[in-house]
Amino acid sequence: MVKQIAVFLENREGRLSDCCKVLKQADVNLNSLSIADTKEFGIVRLIVDDSDKALSALQAAGFLSSVVELVAIEVPDKAGALADELIALSDSGVNIEYMYSFAGKDGHANIGFKTSMPEKAVxxxxxxxxxxx
Amino acid sequence: MQYFQKEIETMSKEEKRALQSERLVKIVKYAYENQAPYRAKMDAMGVKPEDIKSIDDISKLPFTVKQDLRDAYPFGMMARPKKDLVRLHASSATTGKLTVAGYTMNDIDVWGECAARSLVMAGGDAESIVHVAYGYGLFTGGLGMHYGGEKLGACVVPASAGNTQKQIQLLVDFGADIICCTPSYIIYLAEEIERMGLKIGEDIKLKGGVFGAEAWSEGMREDIEKRLNIRACDIYGLSEIAGPGVACDCQFKTGMHFQDDHFYPEIVDVDTLEPLPYGESGELVITTLTKEGMPLIRYRTRDIASLNDDPCPCGRTSVKLNKITGRSDDMLIIRGVNVFPSQIESVLLKNPDITPNYHINVDRVNNLDTMEIVVELSPNVKLDEVAHVEEIRRKLAADMTSALSVSAKITLVSPGTVARSEGKAKRITDKRKL
Structure with missing residues (x-):
């Protein structure tokens, strides 16, 4: 399991850079950043090297943020690798709320996803x- | 038709004064004997009904405020037993409770007469077809103008509010010459009529209308008159006193003719509550001179306006109410609906996902009032999905609509971002230019 930090941001100028600035000042390194957005607001999802430090820095700076655990897998760099994993999950009735990839070591892609049944997914x-x- | 009730509407000042005096003496005695809250107020001030000998003594009487009506909810202010009441109207008060007004048959007749006088000012007569596009219900607009139209002997189309396409079809098919609705709705109707390519004067036969329940400017009046080629009259009323028809302006627009044989207006200083002379701006205070179901003495309307007594070329001799310029409390009127910030607060306090900090932005876009409520998310809420934020917003919007009877756009922001201010929070930005 991987800890993800979710941050609520109003859709206005400078909010995302403010958020990144807070993390920079806390000396937190980003492994991934993905945004789910609407016209008026966005939710930024971050995977970082030190999630406890990141969370306390963001909250201290007034950002509405929380930690959510994701199931994460390392996917081999070959055609169909992700499809096989997803078919296995789907066949077992595991629903995926959202999913995105983040940087892995040695050219591997890492995939993290949120599900309501993490133990079963694992x-x-x-x-x-x-x-x- | 020039007047609905010529003898009253053109009565000399002296006769009017005598009539008002006679009626005030009677209503004060009646209120003292039949309404416990007035007996208590007058006893506390040491005023006896016998002390009131003419209309000049009105300033000796206690004021009535909306809180008095809330305290008496629902029937504590009624002067008559329930068997004598034929109708109840209500409007929103500050914290969810309604203020209720009970009407006897005679009260409905008097109100109908006042509404009929207003329809005549807009150019109506017994031959008219009167299209009522005010909402029918607890709100006084629909039924008030409906009974006014019938009193006039006109033929009333009780269209009620909403369903614009059907409204326009009825206007075309029935050929109404008089319409009653809010000023913002008549502009919306005019836009739709233009969009559909209907011809003014041929397809749409309107000659005049009474428009009220929300503030509007002279600019809006000119716009309405030009687009529809009608006479647009400003009509005033409030559910506690009577709905539309308490005052209305005629084609000369010298101020709204106050039906002061039934409703006596005063303007008082907002701070000292001392009566102010004609022309000076202050809070409008109304005494019902003839109401039976729920007479109100010196009711503080919270509307800021002035009165004028200049002669009007139409021949009506009543005192006139100049345009309402504001409120002495924080009540907002959004698309004709009264909204108190405290109602918004009570909805926010019940929702754990948000903080009670908010800001209201009111504007008028394409002549329709818009209300945005900016709300802070609670620092404790965990959000990682857009759908979850949308769900919080959807629920809040539904709760607001149900509490306020008018829809609002909800904007969710991060905790701590709604401006705090020292002392009394400035929670409202009203960008409407009226």
């Missing part, structure tokens, strides 16, 4: 031979 993925982080 078990299914391990049974399918996936490398769960």
């Amino acid at each position: 078990a299914v993925l391990q049974a399918a031979g996936a490398k769960v982080l």
